Amino acid sequence: MEDMLFYDRMQFAFTITFHYLFPQLTMGLSLLIVYFKWKFLRTHIDKYNDAAKFWMKIFALNFAMGVVTGIPMEFQFGTNWAKFSELTGGIIGQTLAMEGMFSFFLESSFLGLFLFGEKLLGHKLHFLTGFLVFLGSWASGYLIIATHSWMQYPVGYEVLENGKFVLNNFGALFSNPWLLPSYLHNQAASMVTSSFVVAAIGAFYILNNKHHEFGKLFVKTGVIFGLISSLLVAFPTGDLAAKNVVKHQPVTFAAMEGIFHTEDGGSEIVLIGQPNIREKKLDNKIAVPNILSFLTYQDWNAEIKGLDQFDPDVYPTNIPGLYYAYHIMVGLGTIFIGLMLLATLQLFRKKLYTTKWILWAIVFMLPFPYIANTTGWYTAELGRQPWLVYNLLRTSEGASPTVSSGNTLFTLLGFIGLYLLLGLLFLMLAGKIINKGPELEKHA
Amino acid sequence: MELFWYIVLMTMLAVYVILDGYDFGAGIVHLFFSKTEQDKKAITNAIGPFWDANEVWLIASGGVLFFAFPTLYASSFSGFYLPLMMILWLLIFRAIGLELRGQVHNKMWEAVWDKAFGISSLLLALFFGVALGNVVRGVNLGGVVDGVSTHEAHYFFLPLWNPSFSPHSEELGVIDWFTLLLGIISVVALTIHGANWIIYKTNSDLNEKLKTVVFNLNIALVALVIISVTIWHIIEPNPFHNFIKTPMLWIFPLIMLTGLFGTFKVKSFKKHGIGFLFSSLFLLGGLTSTVASIFPKVLPSTNNINPDLTLYNVAAHEYGLNIGIYWFAIAVVLVAAYMFIQYKVFSGKMDDVGYGEH
Ligand code: HDD
Ligand code: HEM
Ligand code: HEM
Numbered sequence: 001m002e003d004m005l006f007y008d009r010m011q012f013a014f015t016i017t018f019h020y021l022f023p024q025l026t027m028g029l030s031l032l033i034v035y036f037k038w039k040f041l042r043t044h045i046d047k048y049n050d051a052a053k054f055w056m057k058i059f060a061l062n063f064a065m066g067v068v069t070g071i072p073m074e075f076q077f078g079t080n081w082a083k084f085s086e087l088t089g090g091i092i093g094q095t096l097a098m099e100g101m102f103s104f105f106l107e108s109s110f111l112g113l114f115l116f117g118e119k120l121l122g123h124k125l126h127f128l129t130g131f132l133v134f135l136g137s138w139a140s141g142y143l144i145i146a147t148h149s150w151m152q153y154p155v156g157y158e159v160l161e162n163g164k165f166v167l168n169n170f171g172a173l174f175s176n177p178w179l180l181p182s183y184l185h186n187q188a189a190s191m192v193t194s195s196f197v198v199a200a201i202g203a204f205y206i207l208n209n210k211h212h213e214f215g216k217l218f219v220k221t222g223v224i225f226g227l228i229s230s231l232l233v234a235f236p237t238g239d240l241a242a243k244n245v246v247k248h249q250p251v252t253f254a255a256m257e258g259i260f261h262t263e264d265g266g267s268e269i270v271l272i273g274q275p276n277i278r279e280k281k282l283d284n285k286i287a288v289p290n291i292l293s294f295l296t297y298q299d300w301n302a303e304i305k306g307l308d309q310f311d312p313d314v315y316p317t318n319i320p321g322l323y324y325a326y327h328i329m330v331g332l333g334t335i336f337i338g339l340m341l342l343a344t345l346q347l348f349r350k351k352l353y354t355t356k357w358i359l360w361a362i363v364f365m366l367p368f369p370y371i372a373n374t375t376g377w378y379t380a381e382l383g384r385q386p387w388l389v390y391n392l393l394r395t396s397e398g399a400s401p402t403v404s405s406g407n408t409l410f411t412l413l414g415f416i417g418l419y420l421l422l423g424l425l426f427l428m429l430a431g432k433i434i435n436k437g438p439e440l441e442k443h444a
Numbered sequence: 445m446e447l448f449w450y451i452v453l454m455t456m457l458a459v460y461v462i463l464d465g466y467d468f469g470a471g472i473v474h475l476f477f478s479k480t481e482q483d484k485k486a487i488t489n490a491i492g493p494f495w496d497a498n499e500v501w502l503i504a505s506g507g508v509l510f511f512a513f514p515t516l517y518a519s520s521f522s523g524f525y526l527p528l529m530m531i532l533w534l535l536i537f538r539a540i541g542l543e544l545r546g547q548v549h550n551k552m553w554e555a556v557w558d559k560a561f562g563i564s565s566l567l568l569a570l571f572f573g574v575a576l577g578n579v580v581r582g583v584n585l586g587g588v589v590d591g592v593s594t595h596e597a598h599y600f601f602l603p604l605w606n607p608s609f610s611p612h613s614e615e616l617g618v619i620d621w622f623t624l625l626l627g628i629i630s631v632v633a634l635t636i637h638g639a640n641w642i643i644y645k646t647n648s649d650l651n652e653k654l655k656t657v658v659f660n661l662n663i664a665l666v667a668l669v670i671i672s673v674t675i676w677h678i679i680e681p682n683p684f685h686n687f688i689k690t691p692m693l694w695i696f697p698l699i700m701l702t703g704l705f706g707t708f709k710v711k712s713f714k715k716h717g718i719g720f721l722f723s724s725l726f727l728l729g730g731l732t733s734t735v736a737s738i739f740p741k742v743l744p745s746t747n748n749i750n751p752d753l754t755l756y757n758v759a760a761h762e763y764g765l766n767i768g769i770y771w772f773a774i775a776v777v778l779v780a781a782y783m784f785i786q787y788k789v790f791s792g793k794m795d796d797v798g799y800g801e802h
Contacts, residue, residue: 064496064543071532075529079522105500402525
């Protein structure tokens, strides 16, 4: 039983982590493509249309990866978490079914038109199809996060005698206080990913002395969007997300921040330190006094509950993992803001395109938004443990009763092999598109 | 309310089979009948802008199943664990075969992805038929061994096959000679369907040849249908009892037969879309007839200890089902509009779309 659960969890974690590498770019990039296309409609400068076309190629590849890795997600609720699906399907099935009906149809119908219909449609309608793809992907994010928010903070339900959760208030699913901060934070984070990717490819072109025009355009667009979204990620959205956790999952918050003991007169904020679970303390700690209390409650001396105030039975199961995930996310967020501020400054002094070290830093940053997004999700998911539905249904009660560990390990290995192949192919083909660059198309 | 969602779900699945069915069929045609680069181009152009949206019907049907019939979703998805995972992997291979082929111009690269696309289409068509076979045959609900359930009454687990390969064995498997027969029917029917789509959507040189293929395969299909209906009596002694009780249901087999025999006139159709229409009717009629014959069961039990799963004992709670109607109604209108626009813009022949060229 124990290792069965372990493989189920590994498989879910592996497949969802891999899946989310793609939608985070899809969602942000669709907005940037719409922006390029809109600039073209306003200025009629071909450069913008070519930029839109170039990113559409990356988008199409990325989208295909998102789709093929997304379908297994939809199936796995039933295959690996049958008990969970049976008990909560009447509720989370609601938002998941809506996602399929409202967003996936929208996205996929218009993506075909967007990719192959430019000649048939003319520029204005082409812009519109792009906009609808953008709308579809953001709606998809909204509905999936609505689903997820219900697992973090269940609302609008009642529990029947047979243990089934049934919906009694549809509207509550969407006015869930967890939903809006989480959604905005997640979307801002996906804008970070896409802006950084666009800027990094631009910087790569400038440093390579290739496609210079586009290099500049990409760096400029990426840096401006990158600065805005990095700021939004931290404030107000990250701040609001954290406040939700303090309020509704205080034990999770204590573990995220590495607070083992409740302190009188305000909590310090930990910058660095390694959780030592046995001795209930942080090793090698560097911390600034009272800041955490202020950030959380706008009061330097407010009390923040430490782990010592809770029953170990409800501790998150992986406290060090949770702590690191959270600190990596926040640490990277701070670095992103710093870099983008510097780059914007140079942009205004008209020196950005010649400041080599910043361009190098931008290229080097490319993988880090992906890491920040992934660790952010690990914060949310590890923080929810040991619950599947917070405070109501334990993860151990949600797995499929009849699927043996041997079968799950078999499919986990299958997914690992297959996704390794997909990842390699993606990198190879994206590399090829980027290397070829946005050649100036012949304009008829 | 359950009945309403049951009809919705079955309709969505039928739409899925008709739409993605032509994709699979096109893949099979691609595997066996396309010789030149031009043939291949014609085939991928004919399905390129559509396959993704078609596959959404599967995802959306899955979503509706999850939300309206959570117990069925949980029971069948965990019980058919292995075949579903293989279907997932095949769907992945098929999609990347189609998407990645045109990205690199190299003979070996193209050959590999052509085969990936073709073979996974073939196997998917087979598996979906096998799946239907399993639903008709039923499963050992509750995992009964020697008269005792080993799981809760609505859970089960099926291995891929059993040693005796028989649908009457104590220990059932996903694949046995009965389900395999339905798998083969599905392959033949979808090949016809896919060929009809290609004839409809392209001006390729392949079309004349495909008409002959459709005609010949249709002969085989008639034979297979007769065999399967005969054999059905071995699985279910009284397969027509629903039809006898409610004669209106005969409309479904009638639709199927119209489609089946209409297809024989493939060579004389003036308009290219008609063949496709007939093969769609065949699929629609075949599916609805099968479903109608086991109604209201959705997954029969093969033991007499645990009851069948019916649409009434697997459904979600009233409130959710009621409220779902509101958003579903809006969504259906939108989806219909998208489809209208999509097929309008890409109406007519598709030879020049340039799918997958970069
Ligand atoms: C570029 C990525 C990125 C960056 C720089 C940050 N985050 Fe984040 N964070 C995410 C990407 C992310 C995410 C992947 O998008 C998550 C996972 C769940 C969610 O809704 O957003 C998330 C979750 C998440 C949670 C957990 C919410 C939950 O349990 O559901 C908290 C408390 C924060 N974030 C707070 C912050 C703060 C205070 C940041 C300060 C800079 C920060 N994040 C930067
Ligand atoms: C895309 C970002 C996401 C990532 C990276 C992610 C990551 C994870 C990880 C690491 C686990 C395993 C936790 C553990 O077992 O200790 C997990 C579990 C799970 N997550 Fe997520 N998740 C994401 C989004 C979602 C969403 C949107 C949902 C709901 C719709 C969801 C539902 C679940 C479920 C059902 C489990 C299984 C039970 C469990 O082990 O907790 N996840 N996820
Ligand atoms: C934070 C978590 C998630 C977000 C923001 C997200 C978002 C998206 C987006 C924007 C797409 C569009 C295409 C692309 O990926 O490039 C997509 C595809 C998909 N996602 Fe996710 N997803 C998340 C997690 C999940 C989970 C937990 C499931 C399982 C229910 C899931 C199921 C799917 C499916 C089935 C597709 C394919 C849709 C199609 O064919 O168009 N996703 N996702």
